[in-house]
Amino acid sequence: MSFRPPALPTFVSRPPSGRVLVVAPHPDDEMMGPGGALLLHRAAGDPISIVVVCDGSLGDPDGYFEKDGYAARRAQETRDVAKEFLGTEDVHFFGFVDGITEQDVDKVYPNLPPEPDEKRRVLVNGLSTHLRGHIQRVRPQVIYFPWVGEFHADHWGTGQAIENLVKNEPELFQDVSLMGYEVWATVRPDTLLDITSVFETKLKAIRCYETQTRYVDYSRVVGGLNRYRGMLIPGTETRYAEAFMGRYRGVDGT
DSSP states (O other): OOOSOOOOOEEESSOOOSOEEEEESSTTHHHHTTHHHHHHHHHTTOOEEEEEEEOOTTSOTTOOSOSTTHHHHHHHHHHHHHHHHHOOOOEEEEEEOTTOOTTTHHHHSTTOOSSHHHHHHHHHHHHHHHHHHHHHHHOOSEEEEEOTTOSSHHHHHHHHHHHHHHHHOGGGGTTOEEEEEOSSSOOOOSEEEEOGGGHHHHHHHHTTOHHHHTTOOHHHHHHHHHHHHHTTSSSSSOOOEEEEESOOTTOOOO
16 A cells, blocks of 8 residues: 555646647547647647547437438538648548447447457457558657546547557557547546647637537536646646646656
8 A cells, every 4th residue: 555645747838749640439539638739739730630430420319410421420520620720631530330339239240259358359459450550651759549448438449449559569659659538537647738728729629519519518518627637737827738648758847
């Protein structure tokens, strides 16, 4: 048993420059999670590549939008936000089935092993293969991905796929900053990034995801999380921050 409290996270005012890859489980997570970090990268002129794993097709349970073309509509929201706010058209959609359940997984992916843990292992390995090729293409200096403690199964699986690659193919990540972000479950952060200067822009971008804000005012939800994280940043003025598991390489804390 340790009688020392956990160390405070490192406080950072700006991320390191370089090529950026953000891995989002669904269309919108790229902005709701590390959106402030991406806006700071954009301000620094860093090239940004976005990968969206799942198609988001289950994001309209009450049927407010036309079912035909709904996944395409969500994809277009991500493209529009990426172009307007992040200055990039490098957006790729893997199109994995959204919100797949334990009961339905065999219908969608036949010939999986019968044991539940083996099913999950095979699915994570398959996603890792997709991500490997994209990492090799982009050669990022910074990767943002959902941390492995996320409650949502799609978020968890995406984080596991990255962790799987880190464990089995560490050569892919030499000199790469691996930053696990939070959406549905909070991390005990290693790094707090001050996003005060781009906070309002992040909220404006989140409001552009009309299919999702029809249900929840995510600008308030995410804004509250970023305000909570900002309370740890030293100083008397109001600050906003994003929390990450992982530390930026070559960046001293502020």
